[in-house]
Amino acid sequence: xxxxxxxxxxxxxxxxxxxxxxxxxxxxxxxxxxxxxxxxxxxxxxxxxxxxxxxxxxxxxxxxxxxxxxxxxxxxxxxxxxxxxxxxxxxxxxxxxxxxxxxxxxxxxxxxxxxxxxxxxxxxxxxxxxxxxxxxxxxxxxxxxxxxxxxxxxxxxxxxxxxxxxxxxxxxxxxxxxxxxxxxxxxxxxxxxxxxxxxxxxxxxxxxxxxxxxxxxxxxxxxxxxxxxxxxxxxxxxxxxxxxxxxxxxxxxxxxxxxxxxxxxxxxxxxxxxxxxxxxxxxxxxxxxxxxxxxxxxxxxxxxxxxxxxxxxxxxxxxxxxxxxxxxxxxxxxxxxxxxxxxxxxxxxxxxxxxxxxxxxxxxxxxxxxxxxxxxxxxxxxxxxxxxxxxxxxxxxxxxxxxxxxxxxxxxxxxxxxxxxxxxxxxxxxxxxxxxxxxxxxxxxxxxxxxxxxxxxxxxxxxxxxxxxxxxxxxxxxxxxxxxxxxxxxxxxxxxxxxxxxxxxxxxxxxxxxxxxxxxxxxxxxxxxxxxxxxxxxxxxxxxxxxxxxxxxxxxxxxxxxxxxxxxxxxxxxxxxxxxxxxxxxxxxxxxxxxxxxxxxxxxxxxxxxxxxxxxxxxxxxxxxxxxxxxxxxxxxxxxxxxxxxxxxxxxxxxxxxxxxxxxxxxxxxxxxxxxxxxx
RNA sequence: AGCGGGGUGGGGUAGCCAGGAGAUCCCGACGGGCUCAUAACCCGUAGACCGAUGGUUCGAAUCCAUCCCCCGCUACCA
Numbered sequence: 001x002x003x004x005x006x007x008x009x010x011x012x013x014x015x016x017x018x019x020x021x022x023x024x025x026x027x028x029x030x031x032x033x034x035x036x037x038x039x040x041x042x043x044x045x046x047x048x049x050x051x052x053x054x055x056x057x058x059x060x061x062x063x064x065x066x067x068x069x070x071x072x073x074x075x076x077x078x079x080x081x082x083x084x085x086x087x088x089x090x091x092x093x094x095x096x097x098x099x100x101x102x103x104x105x106x107x108x109x110x111x112x113x114x115x116x117x118x119x120x121x122x123x124x125x126x127x128x129x130x131x132x133x134x135x136x137x138x139x140x141x142x143x144x145x146x147x148x149x150x151x152x153x154x155x156x157x158x159x160x161x162x163x164x165x166x167x168x169x170x171x172x173x174x175x176x177x178x179x180x181x182x183x184x185x186x187x188x189x190x191x192x193x194x195x196x197x198x199x200x201x202x203x204x205x206x207x208x209x210x211x212x213x214x215x216x217x218x219x220x221x222x223x224x225x226x227x228x229x230x231x232x233x234x235x236x237x238x239x240x241x242x243x244x245x246x247x248x249x250x251x252x253x254x255x256x257x258x259x260x261x262x263x264x265x266x267x268x269x270x271x272x273x274x275x276x277x278x279x280x281x282x283x284x285x286x287x288x289x290x291x292x293x294x295x296x297x298x299x300x301x302x303x304x305x306x307x308x309x310x311x312x313x314x315x316x317x318x319x320x321x322x323x324x325x326x327x328x329x330x331x332x333x334x335x336x337x338x339x340x341x342x343x344x345x346x347x348x349x350x351x352x353x354x355x356x357x358x359x360x361x362x363x364x365x366x367x368x369x370x371x372x373x374x375x376x377x378x379x380x381x382x383x384x385x386x387x388x389x390x391x392x393x394x395x396x397x398x399x400x401x402x403x404x405x406x407x408x409x410x411x412x413x414x415x416x417x418x419x420x421x422x423x424x425x426x427x428x429x430x431x432x433x434x435x436x437x438x439x440x441x442x443x444x445x446x447x448x449x450x451x452x453x454x455x456x457x458x459x460x461x462x463x464x465x466x467x468x469x470x471x472x473x474x475x476x477x478x479x480x481x482x483x484x485x486x487x488x489x490x491x492x493x494x495x496x497x498x499x500x501x502x503x504x505x506x507x508x509x510x511x512x513x514x515x516x517x518x519x520x521x522x523x524x525x526x527x528x529x530x531x532x533x534x535x536x537x538x539x540x541x542x543x544x545x546x547x548x549x550x551x552x553x554x555x556x557x558x559x560x561x562x563x564x565x566x567x568x569x570x571x572x573x574x575x576x577x578x579x580x581x582x583x584x585x586x587x588x589x590x591x592x593x594x595x596x597x598x599x600x601x602x603x604x605x606x607x608x609x610x611x612x613x614x615x616x617x618x619x620x621x622x623x624x625x626x627x628x629x630x631x632x633x634x635x636x637x638x639x640x641x642x643x644x645x646x647x648x649x650x651x652x653x654x655x656x657x658x659x660x661x662x663x664x665x666x667x668x669x670x671x672x673x674x675x676x677x678x679x680x
Numbered sequence: 681a682g683c684g685g686g687g688u689g690g691g692g693u694a695g696c697c698a699g700g701a702g703a704u705c706c707c708g709a710c711g712g713g714c715u716c717a718u719a720a721c722c723c724g725u726a727g728a729c730c731g732a733u734g735g736u737u738c739g740a741a742u743c744c745a746u747c748c749c750c751c752g753c754u755a756c757c758a
Contacts, residue, residue: 024743112736159730216684216685216752218740219683219684220683220684220685220752221687223683223684223753224683224684224685224753226683227682227683229754234714253738292751293685293752294752296753297753313692316683322685322751322752323751323752330751359705361692362692363693364692364693366685367685367686367692367751368751368752371691375691375692375707378691378707379707380706380708381718382706383706383707385718385720386720386721387720387721389715389718390717390720390721391721393717393718394716394717394718394720394721395717395718397714397716397717398717401716402716406704436693437693437694438694440705440706443706444705444706447706450720450721450722451721451722453716453717453721454714454716454721454722457714457715457716459715459716459717460716478710500720527697531718532718534718535718535720595752606755616758617757618758637758641756652758653758655758
């Protein structure tokens with residue numbers, strides 16, 4: 001019942017890295033498993049094409065380039081090369097790694113957009129776009145900032161990043177300001193183009209029903225579609241990007257030309273290898289997308305609808321990886337919870353295969369994966385060094401010392417069976433994108449090998465019966481051969497060396513799983529084996545831990561400093577009268593309870609010396625236990641106009657500060673005072 | 681609050697859809713053994729009221745109901 005090898009052509013892609021920043025371990029959570037998957041498919045005899053490339057368009061790149069006083073083209077080139085190198089260094093080998101700014105992609109995007117237009121899936125609509133009169137330009141997405149219509153916080157044009165985090169459509173932002181000149185922007189009507197996504201609802205539901213891959217992707221997408229599908233605005237006012245056909249002032253939205261990169265990279269690969277790209281994108285094929293969990297929406301909804309609308313083949317499988325944590329903390333570049341692939345890992349001399357092993361074996365692909373140096377050390381030392389590496393080394397050294405070649409001896413049926421079952425189990429795991437299971441199953445064969453060797457005590461046998469001992473060794477070497485083949489997808493460069501140590505002269509990367517059952521040849525010369533995996537010392541992990549915590553410390557400092565600065569700058573002087581308008585009072589909390597529907601809010605009743613206690617809502621749930629609060633005194637701004645929060649009325653504001661961890665610190669009187677005591 | 685995913689010994693997991701004997705495996709901890717090997721390997725021990733409560737059943741981690749908690753994407757953060 002295995003799905004591979006299949007007669008249908010198989011194409012594997014990885015979500016495109018955005019060429020606007022360095023590669024971190026979070027990226028690898030998608031790329032490493034994809035590479036393992038591809039290598040494994042090839043071992044089943046499946047032909048696969050594996051493509052990826054840099055995502056180069058969109059406003060963040062343009063804005064970032066302007067800030068760095070460079071051009072988008074230069075910026076993109078720099079990071080494209082960075083990703084290309086990093087992936088190669090990590091053993092992630094694509095058949096093609098292009099960019100979405102390649103001419104191929106421009107042409108393919110225009111073709112697809114034209115087809116969508118011809119098929120009547122695109123229509124123009126007049127919408128209001130922020131426009132800066134001083135710069136004489138329209139301001140898409142992040143070129144404009146202003147006030148969020150939902151929460152009133154400062155927000156960027158496409159998203160309320162400081163406040164509620166909500167996605168903003170063009171024209172929604174209030175009090176728009178141009179980010180280039182700082183001048184006040186205005187809204188101006190302009191014609192933009194929309195893709196009729198809403199018409200694809202039935203198609204998408206049908207498509208998703210049969211979609212292979214991980215369930216997180218499918219369920220998530222189905223949920224979205226059932227809610228609502230609105231048409232997508234697919235044009236932007238930008239210089240940088242793919243021209244929208246027939247409109248020199250418009251560019252196609254990044255999320256249109258980015259996935260089309262999958263097609264154009266396939267074309268580039270086909271061009272270079274004299275092959276045919278249409279068998280994947282126009283025929284009955286198996287297109288497998290490896291992506292991060294954050295872009296499921298685009299790959300399961302927008303992308304297949306576009307392909308369908310333009311008459312191309314749709315994805316067969318979408319494999320979405322879970323999130324990455326660093327030292328058990330939510331991944332965050334700004335907070336310092338990040339591990340850069342180059343400067344934090346490879347440049348410290350760690351072997352790429354070790355990280356590949358960790359990523360593949362920590363947990364299942366869809367769950368969140370914690371990267372911790374201590375766990376890294378423990379896993380590498382006990383599993384790779386202790387179980388697997390030690391097995392290879394002890395048997396090869398023993399064989400080399402006592403025989404100098406692979407000794408004669410039939411392979412036990414028990415051993416062949418064990419290898420056979422292991423291959424069955426591992427390949428099945430791989431088909432289900434269960435990388436951890438694959439590794440664990442393979443590792444259990446190494447344990448079996450250790451037990452086999454140990455229980456037969458060849459170090460004693462060698463003195464009594466050299467032939468019987470040789471047979472034990474032959475069986476062990478057979479197990480080792482299978483292990484090296486099984487582990488090649490996960491730790492490819494280390495397995496090259498191991499393969500050589502086994503006296504093999506073929507290319508391990510091209511060796512199929514079936515070769516594991518082929519009996520080893522007695523008499524093959526064995527060189528003196530070298531140690532494959534070195535132990536990671538405590539000092540090393542301590543050093544890495546220090547680097548991490550230092551970065552977190554600096555990030556906190558920077559964050560606090562920044563807040564101080566901006567606050568000092570933005571607040572203008574007020575008059576004494578202004579201050580006297582604030583009615584500040586000391587009060588005693590008499591009752592506190594959590595507001596169920598909210599993560600952050602507590603409902604407080606505060607005695608301000610009035611007839612009945614005031615009901616005030618405060619965002620301190622995360623830091624304060626409601627049971628501990630009654631009796632405590634706080635300072636309240638009592639004449640703030642009432643508001644409803646999460647449906648609960650709030651008649652004032654409890655004053656609190658924020659410490660370096662972002663935790664709320666309640667202000668309190670120096671000593672107990674009568675409720676209602678005036679402050680100021 | 682809505683949608684999705686998830687809660688099983690210290691960490692990571694299996695089992696759940698098709699309910700049945702002592703809840704699986706790996707790591708870690710502890711004890712012992714062995715010595716070919718990178719102090720590794722082998723054997724053994726402890727450790728889980730299977731998120732909570734109620735229900736169905738002769739029998740539930742597994743089915744049903746309600747609730748709690750964690751993680752994403754949304755709403756809210758006086």
